[in-house]
Amino acid sequence: MQSVSFCFNSVKKDCLKFIKSQETKLDKFKNKERMIRLFLIPLCFWISKKADKKRPYFVGLAGGQGTGKTTISSIIKIILTKYFKLRVFRISIDDFYKTRKERRILSKKIHPMLLTRGVPGTHDVNMMSNFFKKTKSKKFKKIKLPTFNKAIDDRFSKKYWYDLRKKPDVIIFEGWCVGAKSEKNLTLKKSLNYLEKTDDQKLIWRKYVNQQLKFKYKKLYSQLNCLIYLKAKNFSLLQKWRLKQEHKLRLKSKKSSKNKIMSKNDVIKFMQTYQRITQNMFKNMPKYASIILNLNSNHQIKSAVYKNK
Numbered sequence: 001m002q003s004v005s006f007c008f009n010s011v012k013k014d015c016l017k018f019i020k021s022q023e024t025k026l027d028k029f030k031n032k033e034r035m036i037r038l039f040l041i042p043l044c045f046w047i048s049k050k051a052d053k054k055r056p057y058f059v060g061l062a063g064g065q066g067t068g069k070t071t072i073s074s075i076i077k078i079i080l081t082k083y084f085k086l087r088v089f090r091i092s093i094d095d096f097y098k099t100r101k102e103r104r105i106l107s108k109k110i111h112p113m114l115l116t117r118g119v120p121g122t123h124d125v126n127m128m129s130n131f132f133k134k135t136k137s138k139k140f141k142k143i144k145l146p147t148f149n150k151a152i153d154d155r156f157s158k159k160y161w162y163d164l165r166k167k168p169d170v171i172i173f174e175g176w177c178v179g180a181k182s183e184k185n186l187t188l189k190k191s192l193n194y195l196e197k198t199d200d201q202k203l204i205w206r207k208y209v210n211q212q213l214k215f216k217y218k219k220l221y222s223q224l225n226c227l228i229y230l231k232a233k234n235f236s237l238l239q240k241w242r243l244k245q246e247h248k249l250r251l252k253s254k255k256s257s258k259n260k261i262m263s264k265n266d267v268i269k270f271m272q273t274y275q276r277i278t279q280n281m282f283k284n285m286p287k288y289a290s291i292i293l294n295l296n297s298n299h300q301i302k303s304a305v306y307k308n309k
């Protein structure tokens with residue numbers, strides 16, 4: 001307990017400064033010190049014990065839209081860097097989205113719904129696999145990695161990409177579908193929402209997405225050393241949080257015709273593409289995730305379950 005207090009005193013200022021940068025006047029984080037002390041610091045002690053400085057320790061961090069993956073993974077990075085003196089690199093699966101042009105080609109070739117970023121099949125898996133392979137290599141060379149701009153729904157130009165110059169001790173790989181598994185073909189038949197029912201009547205889109213999970217993504221995710229899951233209560237709560245997220249993006253974004261900020265209806269329609277995998281993750285992820293962080297309806301961590309000591 002004493003070491004947790006030492007750690008908290010060491011990282012408190014930096015963590016709270018980061019949280020403040022994520023807040024808006026109307027949307028303030030509550031019980032932030034409690035979250036850091038009770039949940040995130042013990043989590044960092046757990047990761048630091050597992051980290052092997054010879055090769056990067058890959059932490060998968062998953063959770064539905066709006067669960068706070070970016071905030072939590074950023075705080076974990078601050079703690080591991082500041083207190084544990086580990087070299088940490090954090091990246092989102094979102095940064096590996098195919099370009100808008102590539103998704104347009106995919107949508108014409110396979111199914112129109114694949115123009116919408118998000119589901120497995122809309123990421124550049126080869127680029128992710130190369131990233132995993134290169135960071136694990138004994139002869140590490142600097143790597144350039146993409147960054148994705150959601151406001152324009154496309155990648156940033158290469159001058160804004162990540163420049164990874166040294167081999168990290170810990171890599172935090174976060175994203176809504178990180179660690180997700182495929183479902184049985186039988187369950188694909190039942191439409192879950194209006195979008196599936198009207199736009200994917202022949203099941204082409206959902207079968208394609210499921211196949212991606214079954215093979216390419218399974219192989220990629222098998223390389224993660226551990227998996228942390230931010231578990232929300234239900235899908236409607238995620239919709240509420242995602243709408244709040246979009247509102248924040250609108251406040252931060254400059255008024256430009258290039259920016260693709262979503263309306264409420266856009267968000268609800270967009271999230272229907274996520275619903276199937278998200279609901280399967282609610283059901284199955286707690287069975288195989290290393291750590292489950294249970295979130296309450298106020299967006300706060302209420303408990304942590306460690307499955308893999």
